[in-house]
Amino acid sequence: MTKKAVILLSGGLDSATCLAVAKRDGFDSYALSFFYGQRHDSELDAARRVAQAGGAREHRIFDLGLSAWGGSALTDEALAVPKGASADAEGIIPITYVPARNLVFLSLAAAWAETLGAHDIFIGVNSVDYSGYPDCRPEFIDAFRRTVTLGTRTADDGGEWEIHTPLQHLGKAEIIRLGVSLGVDYSLTVSCYDADREGRACGDCASCHLRREGFRAAGIPDPTRYAARH
Amino acid sequence: MTKKAVILLSGGLDSATCLAVAKRDGFDSYALSFFYGQRHDSELDAARRVAQAGGAREHRIFDLGLSAWGGSALTDEALAVPKGASADAEGIIPITYVPARNLVFLSLAAAWAETLGAHDIFIGVNSVDYSGYPDCRPEFIDAFRRTVTLGTRTADDGGEWEIHTPLQHLGKAEIIRLGVSLGVDYSLTVSCYDADREGRACGDCASCHLRREGFRAAGIPDPTRYAARH
Numbered sequence: 275m276t277k278k279a280v281i282l283l284s285g286g287l288d289s290a291t292c293l294a295v296a297k298r299d300g301f302d303s304y305a306l307s308f309f310y311g312q313r314h315d316s317e318l319d320a321a322r323r324v325a326q327a328g329g330a331r332e333h334r335i336f337d338l339g340l341s342a343w344g345g346s347a348l349t350d351e352a353l354a355v356p357k358g359a360s361a362d363a364e365g366i367i368p369i370t371y372v373p374a375r376n377l378v379f380l381s382l383a384a385a386w387a388e389t390l391g392a393h394d395i396f397i398g399v400n401s402v403d404y405s406g407y408p409d410c411r412p413e414f415i416d417a418f419r420r421t422v423t424l425g426t427r428t429a430d431d432g433g434e435w436e437i438h439t440p441l442q443h444l445g446k447a448e449i450i451r452l453g454v455s456l457g458v459d460y461s462l463t464v465s466c467y468d469a470d471r472e473g474r475a476c477g478d479c480a481s482c483h484l485r486r487e488g489f490r491a492a493g494i495p496d497p498t499r500y501a502a503r504h
Numbered sequence: 505m506t507k508k509a510v511i512l513l514s515g516g517l518d519s520a521t522c523l524a525v526a527k528r529d530g531f532d533s534y535a536l537s538f539f540y541g542q543r544h545d546s547e548l549d550a551a552r553r554v555a556q557a558g559g560a561r562e563h564r565i566f567d568l569g570l571s572a573w574g575g576s577a578l579t580d581e582a583l584a585v586p587k588g589a590s591a592d593a594e595g596i597i598p599i600t601y602v603p604a605r606n607l608v609f610l611s612l613a614a615a616w617a618e619t620l621g622a623h624d625i626f627i628g629v630n631s632v633d634y635s636g637y638p639d640c641r642p643e644f645i646d647a648f649r650r651t652v653t654l655g656t657r658t659a660d661d662g663g664e665w666e667i668h669t670p671l672q673h674l675g676k677a678e679i680i681r682l683g684v685s686l687g688v689d690y691s692l693t694v695s696c697y698d699a700d701r702e703g704r705a706c707g708d709c710a711s712c713h714l715r716r717e718g719f720r721a722a723g724i725p726d727p728t729r730y731a732a733r734h
Contacts, residue, residue, distance in 0.1 A: 385605070
Protein backbone atom coordinates (compact mmCIF):
# COMPACT_ATOMS: atom_id res chain seq x y z
CA MET A 275 0.00 0.00 0.00
CA THR A 276 1.26 3.46 -0.86
CA LYS A 277 1.90 5.70 2.14
CA LYS A 278 -0.28 8.76 2.44
CA ALA A 279 1.00 12.21 3.32
CA VAL A 280 -0.66 15.56 3.89
CA ILE A 281 1.10 18.36 2.01
CA LEU A 282 0.64 21.95 3.13
CA LEU A 283 0.08 23.72 -0.18
CA SER A 284 -0.06 27.50 -0.31
CA GLY A 285 0.09 27.76 -4.08
CA GLY A 286 3.52 29.33 -3.84
CA LEU A 287 6.84 28.18 -5.19
CA ASP A 288 8.06 26.38 -2.08
CA SER A 289 5.00 24.26 -1.41
CA ALA A 290 4.67 23.32 -5.11
CA THR A 291 8.20 21.99 -4.89
CA CYS A 292 7.30 20.14 -1.68
CA LEU A 293 4.41 18.41 -3.42
CA ALA A 294 6.75 17.27 -6.19
CA VAL A 295 9.19 15.90 -3.62
CA ALA A 296 6.41 13.97 -1.86
CA LYS A 297 5.49 12.42 -5.20
CA ARG A 298 9.12 11.58 -5.94
CA ASP A 299 9.37 9.90 -2.53
CA GLY A 300 6.41 7.66 -3.36
CA PHE A 301 3.69 9.24 -1.22
CA ASP A 302 0.03 9.54 -2.09
CA SER A 303 -0.46 13.27 -1.64
CA TYR A 304 -3.36 14.90 0.17
CA ALA A 305 -2.94 18.62 -0.36
CA LEU A 306 -4.23 21.06 2.24
CA SER A 307 -4.66 24.79 1.72
CA PHE A 308 -6.10 27.45 3.98
CA PHE A 309 -8.24 30.42 3.42
CA TYR A 310 -7.35 32.55 6.39
CA GLY A 311 -8.50 35.91 5.22
CA GLN A 312 -5.28 36.53 3.32
CA ARG A 313 -5.63 39.36 0.86
CA HIS A 314 -3.82 37.37 -1.79
CA ASP A 315 -6.55 34.74 -2.25
CA SER A 316 -5.43 34.25 -5.85
CA GLU A 317 -2.94 31.99 -4.04
CA LEU A 318 -5.80 29.54 -3.60
CA ASP A 319 -6.51 29.43 -7.33
CA ALA A 320 -2.83 28.75 -7.76
CA ALA A 321 -3.03 26.03 -5.10
CA ARG A 322 -5.83 24.33 -7.05
CA ARG A 323 -3.81 24.36 -10.26
CA VAL A 324 -0.67 23.16 -8.51
CA ALA A 325 -2.51 20.34 -6.70
CA GLN A 326 -3.92 19.09 -9.96
CA ALA A 327 -0.69 19.42 -11.93
CA GLY A 328 1.23 17.79 -9.06
CA GLY A 329 -0.99 14.73 -9.00
CA ALA A 330 -2.50 15.23 -5.54
CA ARG A 331 -4.99 12.50 -4.68
CA GLU A 332 -7.19 15.08 -3.01
CA HIS A 333 -7.08 18.81 -2.33
CA ARG A 334 -8.96 20.51 0.49
CA ILE A 335 -9.23 24.18 1.27
CA PHE A 336 -9.88 24.76 4.94
CA ASP A 337 -11.65 27.99 5.80
CA LEU A 338 -9.97 29.42 8.86
CA GLY A 339 -11.18 32.64 10.42
CA LEU A 340 -7.74 33.87 11.51
CA SER A 341 -8.36 37.30 10.05
CA ALA A 342 -10.83 37.88 12.89
CA TRP A 343 -7.79 38.32 15.12
CA GLY A 344 -5.83 40.75 12.96
CA GLY A 345 -2.28 41.60 13.88
CA SER A 346 -0.62 40.79 10.55
CA ALA A 347 -0.28 42.72 7.28
CA LEU A 348 -1.26 39.53 5.44
CA THR A 349 -4.70 39.44 7.02
CA ASP A 350 -5.36 42.92 8.31
CA GLU A 351 -6.67 45.47 5.83
CA ALA A 352 -5.49 48.28 8.09
CA LEU A 353 -1.82 47.37 7.69
CA ALA A 354 0.07 47.96 4.43
CA VAL A 355 2.24 45.23 2.89
CA PRO A 356 5.83 46.46 3.17
CA LYS A 357 7.67 46.94 -0.10
CA GLY A 358 11.32 46.43 -0.94
CA ALA A 359 13.81 43.61 -0.47
CA SER A 360 14.66 44.71 3.05
CA ALA A 361 11.07 44.42 4.22
CA ASP A 362 11.89 41.05 5.79
CA ALA A 363 14.98 42.29 7.60
CA GLU A 364 17.16 39.66 9.20
CA GLY A 365 16.43 38.89 12.82
CA ILE A 366 13.29 40.96 12.99
CA ILE A 367 9.90 39.29 12.97
CA PRO A 368 8.24 40.90 9.95
CA ILE A 369 4.83 42.52 9.94
CA THR A 370 3.73 39.80 7.49
CA TYR A 371 4.03 37.26 10.32
CA VAL A 372 0.68 35.59 11.00
CA PRO A 373 0.45 34.67 14.69
CA ALA A 374 1.24 31.00 15.21
CA ARG A 375 0.37 30.30 11.58
CA ASN A 376 2.44 27.18 10.95
CA LEU A 377 1.43 25.83 14.34
CA VAL A 378 -2.23 26.14 13.36
CA PHE A 379 -1.62 24.81 9.83
CA LEU A 380 0.39 21.83 11.05
CA SER A 381 -2.19 21.03 13.72
CA LEU A 382 -4.99 20.94 11.17
CA ALA A 383 -2.81 18.92 8.79
CA ALA A 384 -2.28 16.47 11.64
CA ALA A 385 -6.02 16.27 12.28
CA TRP A 386 -6.69 15.42 8.64
CA ALA A 387 -3.75 13.02 8.50
CA GLU A 388 -5.03 11.21 11.59
CA THR A 389 -8.38 10.57 9.88
CA LEU A 390 -6.52 9.33 6.77
CA GLY A 391 -4.37 6.98 8.84
CA ALA A 392 -1.34 9.00 7.76
CA HIS A 393 1.58 10.14 9.92
CA ASP A 394 3.50 12.12 7.36
CA ILE A 395 3.22 15.84 6.71
CA PHE A 396 5.19 17.89 4.20
CA ILE A 397 5.80 21.59 4.77
CA GLY A 398 7.91 23.86 2.61
CA VAL A 399 9.74 25.84 5.29
CA ASN A 400 13.26 26.76 4.25
CA SER A 401 16.32 28.62 5.34
CA VAL A 402 15.19 31.83 3.62
CA ASP A 403 12.39 32.06 6.17
CA TYR A 404 14.38 31.21 9.28
CA SER A 405 15.54 34.61 10.37
CA GLY A 406 12.15 36.23 10.65
CA TYR A 407 9.63 33.46 11.26
CA PRO A 408 10.15 31.37 14.40
CA ASP A 409 7.58 28.85 13.17
CA CYS A 410 9.79 27.96 10.19
CA ARG A 411 12.81 26.88 12.23
CA PRO A 412 13.97 23.26 12.62
CA GLU A 413 13.69 23.33 16.41
CA PHE A 414 10.04 24.34 16.14
CA ILE A 415 9.30 21.66 13.55
CA ASP A 416 10.92 19.00 15.71
CA ALA A 417 9.04 20.13 18.82
CA PHE A 418 5.82 19.93 16.84
CA ARG A 419 6.65 16.42 15.62
CA ARG A 420 7.14 15.33 19.20
CA THR A 421 3.92 17.01 20.31
CA VAL A 422 1.75 15.42 17.64
CA THR A 423 3.30 12.01 18.29
CA LEU A 424 2.38 12.36 21.98
CA GLY A 425 -1.06 13.82 21.28
CA THR A 426 -2.53 11.30 18.84
CA ARG A 427 -3.01 7.55 18.55
CA THR A 428 0.73 7.10 18.04
CA ALA A 429 1.10 7.85 21.76
CA ASP A 430 -0.37 4.41 22.38
CA ASP A 431 0.58 2.36 19.33
CA GLY A 432 4.26 3.27 19.36
CA GLY A 433 4.16 4.94 15.94
CA GLU A 434 6.04 8.11 15.07
CA TRP A 435 5.00 11.09 13.01
CA GLU A 436 7.33 12.58 10.48
CA ILE A 437 7.24 16.23 9.48
CA HIS A 438 9.06 16.40 6.17
CA THR A 439 10.87 19.64 5.41
CA PRO A 440 12.70 18.77 2.21
CA LEU A 441 13.54 22.41 1.52
CA GLN A 442 14.93 23.02 4.97
CA HIS A 443 18.53 23.63 3.97
CA LEU A 444 17.92 25.04 0.51
CA GLY A 445 18.08 28.60 -0.74
CA LYS A 446 15.57 29.89 -3.26
CA ALA A 447 17.72 29.09 -6.31
CA GLU A 448 18.31 25.53 -5.11
CA ILE A 449 14.59 25.05 -4.50
CA ILE A 450 13.87 26.21 -8.03
CA ARG A 451 16.48 23.88 -9.49
CA LEU A 452 15.08 20.97 -7.51
CA GLY A 453 11.54 21.73 -8.64
CA VAL A 454 12.48 22.11 -12.28
CA SER A 455 14.30 18.76 -12.11
CA LEU A 456 11.04 17.23 -10.83
CA GLY A 457 8.92 18.86 -13.53
CA VAL A 458 7.26 21.60 -11.47
CA ASP A 459 5.63 24.25 -13.66
CA TYR A 460 6.33 27.43 -11.68
CA SER A 461 4.15 29.51 -13.97
CA LEU A 462 1.22 27.98 -12.05
CA THR A 463 2.46 29.25 -8.70
CA VAL A 464 1.92 32.60 -6.96
CA SER A 465 4.37 33.79 -4.30
CA CYS A 466 3.47 37.47 -4.17
CA TYR A 467 2.09 38.89 -0.92
CA ASP A 468 0.06 41.38 -2.94
CA ALA A 469 -0.97 39.65 -6.17
CA ASP A 470 -3.92 41.00 -8.15
CA ARG A 471 -7.14 39.11 -8.75
CA GLU A 472 -5.66 37.35 -11.75
CA GLY A 473 -2.75 36.12 -9.68
CA ARG A 474 -0.24 38.51 -11.26
CA ALA A 475 2.62 39.39 -8.92
CA CYS A 476 3.32 42.94 -7.74
CA GLY A 477 7.03 42.49 -8.31
CA ASP A 478 7.86 44.75 -5.38
CA CYS A 479 7.16 42.92 -2.13
CA ALA A 480 9.79 40.93 -0.23
CA SER A 481 8.41 37.66 -1.59
CA CYS A 482 8.62 38.88 -5.21
CA HIS A 483 12.17 40.07 -4.68
CA LEU A 484 13.27 36.74 -3.23
CA ARG A 485 11.57 34.79 -5.98
CA ARG A 486 12.95 36.81 -8.88
CA GLU A 487 16.43 36.73 -7.41
CA GLY A 488 16.02 32.94 -7.04
CA PHE A 489 15.30 32.42 -10.72
CA ARG A 490 18.19 34.71 -11.65
CA ALA A 491 20.61 32.87 -9.38
CA ALA A 492 19.38 29.50 -10.65
CA GLY A 493 19.94 30.63 -14.22
CA ILE A 494 16.37 29.69 -15.09
CA PRO A 495 14.01 32.04 -16.94
CA ASP A 496 11.46 33.54 -14.51
CA PRO A 497 7.99 32.37 -15.62
CA THR A 498 6.21 34.61 -13.09
CA ARG A 499 3.33 36.70 -14.41
CA TYR A 500 3.85 40.25 -13.19
CA ALA A 501 1.16 42.91 -13.02
CA ALA A 502 3.58 45.50 -14.42
CA ARG A 503 6.89 45.22 -16.22
CA HIS A 504 9.94 44.77 -13.97
CA MET B 505 -1.39 45.63 34.37
CA THR B 506 -3.48 42.51 34.77
CA LYS B 507 -2.14 39.51 32.88
CA LYS B 508 -4.32 38.17 30.08
CA ALA B 509 -5.05 34.50 29.53
CA VAL B 510 -6.99 32.58 26.91
CA ILE B 511 -9.33 30.01 28.46
CA LEU B 512 -10.55 27.09 26.37
CA LEU B 513 -14.23 27.01 27.25
CA SER B 514 -16.41 24.15 26.06
CA GLY B 515 -19.39 25.02 28.21
CA GLY B 516 -18.87 21.87 30.24
CA LEU B 517 -18.14 21.39 33.90
CA ASP B 518 -14.35 21.22 33.64
CA SER B 519 -13.77 24.34 31.57
CA ALA B 520 -16.23 26.37 33.67
CA THR B 521 -14.10 25.45 36.67
CA CYS B 522 -10.96 26.40 34.76
CA LEU B 523 -12.38 29.85 34.03
CA ALA B 524 -13.08 30.33 37.74
CA VAL B 525 -9.51 29.31 38.60
CA ALA B 526 -8.10 31.79 36.05
CA LYS B 527 -10.15 34.51 37.70
CA ARG B 528 -9.01 33.43 41.16
CA ASP B 529 -5.41 33.60 39.95
CA GLY B 530 -5.88 37.19 38.83
CA PHE B 531 -6.02 36.76 35.07
CA ASP B 532 -8.11 38.77 32.63
CA SER B 533 -9.95 35.96 30.86
CA TYR B 534 -10.44 35.70 27.10
CA ALA B 535 -12.70 32.70 26.60
CA LEU B 536 -12.46 30.69 23.40
CA SER B 537 -15.00 28.13 22.22
CA PHE B 538 -15.19 26.14 19.02
CA PHE B 539 -17.97 25.12 16.79
CA TYR B 540 -16.53 22.06 15.14
CA GLY B 541 -19.64 20.38 13.87
CA GLN B 542 -20.27 18.75 17.24
CA ARG B 543 -23.79 17.44 17.49
CA HIS B 544 -24.11 18.85 20.98
CA ASP B 545 -24.02 22.51 19.94
CA SER B 546 -26.14 23.40 22.95
CA GLU B 547 -22.68 23.29 24.56
CA LEU B 548 -22.03 26.63 22.88
CA ASP B 549 -25.10 28.23 24.46
CA ALA B 550 -23.76 26.93 27.74
CA ALA B 551 -20.34 28.37 26.92
CA ARG B 552 -21.89 31.80 26.38
CA ARG B 553 -23.69 31.66 29.74
CA VAL B 554 -20.60 30.40 31.53
CA ALA B 555 -18.34 33.05 29.97
CA GLN B 556 -20.67 35.79 31.10
CA ALA B 557 -21.24 34.38 34.59
CA GLY B 558 -17.49 33.77 34.95
CA GLY B 559 -16.58 37.36 34.15
CA ALA B 560 -14.71 36.71 30.88
CA ARG B 561 -13.46 39.94 29.32
CA GLU B 562 -14.31 38.59 25.89
CA HIS B 563 -15.75 35.37 24.46
CA ARG B 564 -15.15 34.20 20.91
CA ILE B 565 -16.60 31.20 19.15
CA PHE B 566 -14.34 29.99 16.40
CA ASP B 567 -16.05 28.14 13.57
CA LEU B 568 -13.88 25.18 12.69
CA GLY B 569 -14.82 22.80 9.89
CA LEU B 570 -13.46 19.65 11.54
CA SER B 571 -16.63 17.72 10.86
CA ALA B 572 -15.64 17.70 7.18
CA TRP B 573 -13.10 15.04 8.12
CA GLY B 574 -15.39 12.74 10.08
CA GLY B 575 -13.89 9.87 12.05
CA SER B 576 -15.44 10.65 15.45
CA ALA B 577 -18.83 9.95 16.96
CA LEU B 578 -18.91 13.54 18.23
CA THR B 579 -18.85 14.99 14.72
CA ASP B 580 -19.98 12.20 12.43
CA GLU B 581 -23.70 11.67 12.07
CA ALA B 582 -23.10 8.11 10.85
CA LEU B 583 -21.62 6.99 14.19
CA ALA B 584 -23.74 6.51 17.28
CA VAL B 585 -22.68 7.96 20.64
CA PRO B 586 -21.87 4.98 22.87
CA LYS B 587 -24.00 4.61 25.99
CA GLY B 588 -23.09 3.33 29.41
CA ALA B 589 -20.38 4.07 31.96
CA SER B 590 -17.95 1.66 30.31
CA ALA B 591 -18.14 3.42 26.96
CA ASP B 592 -14.83 5.13 27.72
CA ALA B 593 -13.05 1.97 28.72
CA GLU B 594 -9.62 2.38 30.26
CA GLY B 595 -6.70 2.27 27.85
CA ILE B 596 -8.80 2.30 24.72
CA ILE B 597 -9.08 5.44 22.65
CA PRO B 598 -12.83 5.99 22.57
CA ILE B 599 -14.92 6.55 19.46
CA THR B 600 -15.72 10.03 20.83
CA TYR B 601 -12.07 11.00 20.24
CA VAL B 602 -11.82 13.91 17.80
CA PRO B 603 -8.56 13.66 15.84
CA ALA B 604 -5.91 15.96 17.28
CA ARG B 605 -8.62 18.08 18.86
CA ASN B 606 -6.73 19.62 21.76
CA LEU B 607 -3.74 20.19 19.50
CA VAL B 608 -5.94 22.20 17.14
CA PHE B 609 -7.72 24.01 19.99
CA LEU B 610 -4.48 24.91 21.78
CA SER B 611 -2.91 26.10 18.54
CA LEU B 612 -5.79 28.46 17.84
CA ALA B 613 -5.77 29.60 21.47
CA ALA B 614 -2.09 30.38 21.02
CA ALA B 615 -2.79 32.35 17.84
CA TRP B 616 -5.36 34.48 19.64
CA ALA B 617 -3.16 34.84 22.72
CA GLU B 618 -0.27 36.00 20.55
CA THR B 619 -2.39 38.82 19.14
CA LEU B 620 -3.47 39.74 22.68
CA GLY B 621 0.13 39.79 23.90
CA ALA B 622 -0.74 36.92 26.22
CA HIS B 623 1.32 33.80 26.89
CA ASP B 624 -1.03 31.99 29.21
CA ILE B 625 -3.63 29.41 28.20
CA PHE B 626 -5.97 27.51 30.51
CA ILE B 627 -7.30 24.09 29.52
CA GLY B 628 -9.44 21.84 31.65
CA VAL B 629 -7.81 18.48 30.96
CA ASN B 630 -7.88 16.19 33.95
CA SER B 631 -6.99 12.75 35.16
CA VAL B 632 -10.41 11.36 34.28
CA ASP B 633 -9.57 11.87 30.60
CA TYR B 634 -6.04 10.53 30.63
CA SER B 635 -6.62 6.88 29.87
CA GLY B 636 -8.43 7.35 26.60
CA TYR B 637 -7.34 10.69 25.18
CA PRO B 638 -3.63 11.12 24.47
CA ASP B 639 -4.13 14.85 23.95
CA CYS B 640 -5.17 15.28 27.60
CA ARG B 641 -1.97 13.88 29.12
CA PRO B 642 0.67 15.98 30.88
CA GLU B 643 3.45 14.94 28.50
CA PHE B 644 1.43 16.17 25.54
CA ILE B 645 0.63 19.48 27.25
CA ASP B 646 4.27 20.03 28.11
CA ALA B 647 5.41 19.20 24.57
CA PHE B 648 2.87 21.69 23.28
CA ARG B 649 4.11 24.37 25.66
CA ARG B 650 7.61 23.89 24.35
CA THR B 651 6.43 23.96 20.74
CA VAL B 652 4.49 27.19 21.08
CA THR B 653 7.35 28.83 22.94
CA LEU B 654 9.67 27.92 20.05
CA GLY B 655 7.17 28.83 17.34
CA THR B 656 6.13 32.35 18.35
CA ARG B 657 7.75 35.64 19.29
CA THR B 658 8.90 34.15 22.59
CA ALA B 659 11.49 32.22 20.56
CA ASP B 660 13.32 35.53 20.13
CA ASP B 661 12.40 37.55 23.20
CA GLY B 662 13.19 34.84 25.73
CA GLY B 663 9.64 34.64 27.06
CA GLU B 664 7.93 31.42 28.03
CA TRP B 665 4.38 30.26 27.49
CA GLU B 666 2.45 28.62 30.24
CA ILE B 667 -0.30 26.09 29.62
CA HIS B 668 -2.30 26.00 32.82
CA THR B 669 -3.99 22.71 33.65
CA PRO B 670 -5.35 23.39 37.13
CA LEU B 671 -7.55 20.29 37.05
CA GLN B 672 -4.76 17.99 35.98
CA HIS B 673 -4.59 15.91 39.13
CA LEU B 674 -8.21 16.18 40.19
CA GLY B 675 -11.00 13.68 39.92
CA LYS B 676 -14.52 14.78 39.02
CA ALA B 677 -15.69 15.19 42.63
CA GLU B 678 -12.64 17.30 43.50
CA ILE B 679 -13.22 19.49 40.43
CA ILE B 680 -16.82 20.04 41.51
CA ARG B 681 -15.79 20.91 45.07
CA LEU B 682 -13.17 23.35 43.75
CA GLY B 683 -15.68 25.00 41.42
CA VAL B 684 -18.35 25.30 44.09
CA SER B 685 -15.79 26.92 46.42
CA LEU B 686 -15.13 29.47 43.65
CA GLY B 687 -18.80 30.16 43.06
CA VAL B 688 -19.29 28.25 39.79
CA ASP B 689 -22.94 27.71 38.94
CA TYR B 690 -22.90 24.25 37.40
CA SER B 691 -26.53 24.47 36.37
CA LEU B 692 -25.25 26.67 33.51
CA THR B 693 -22.93 23.98 32.18
CA VAL B 694 -23.58 21.11 29.78
CA SER B 695 -21.32 18.06 29.80
CA CYS B 696 -23.50 15.59 27.90
CA TYR B 697 -22.25 14.23 24.56
CA ASP B 698 -25.83 13.97 23.37
CA ALA B 699 -27.75 16.88 24.95
CA ASP B 700 -31.02 17.99 23.39
CA ARG B 701 -31.60 21.40 21.84
CA GLU B 702 -32.45 22.90 25.19
CA GLY B 703 -29.17 21.65 26.64
CA ARG B 704 -30.80 18.92 28.72
CA ALA B 705 -28.47 15.99 29.34
CA CYS B 706 -29.23 12.45 28.11
CA GLY B 707 -28.12 10.98 31.43
CA ASP B 708 -26.78 7.86 29.73
CA CYS B 709 -23.54 8.70 27.92
CA ALA B 710 -20.11 8.29 29.48
CA SER B 711 -19.88 12.00 30.19
CA CYS B 712 -23.26 12.04 32.01
CA HIS B 713 -22.25 9.02 34.08
CA LEU B 714 -18.97 10.62 35.13
CA ARG B 715 -20.64 13.90 35.97
CA ARG B 716 -23.47 12.45 38.02
CA GLU B 717 -21.07 10.21 39.90
CA GLY B 718 -18.91 13.29 40.54
CA PHE B 719 -21.72 15.21 42.25
CA ARG B 720 -22.66 12.12 44.24
CA ALA B 721 -19.07 11.59 45.41
CA ALA B 722 -18.66 15.31 46.21
CA GLY B 723 -21.82 15.19 48.30
CA ILE B 724 -23.23 18.11 46.33
CA PRO B 725 -26.74 18.10 44.84
CA ASP B 726 -26.57 17.56 41.07
CA PRO B 727 -28.00 20.68 39.36
CA THR B 728 -27.88 19.08 35.90
CA ARG B 729 -31.01 19.38 33.81
CA TYR B 730 -31.79 15.94 32.43
CA ALA B 731 -34.03 15.24 29.43
CA ALA B 732 -35.66 12.37 31.32
CA ARG B 733 -35.70 11.34 34.96
CA HIS B 734 -32.71 9.29 36.10
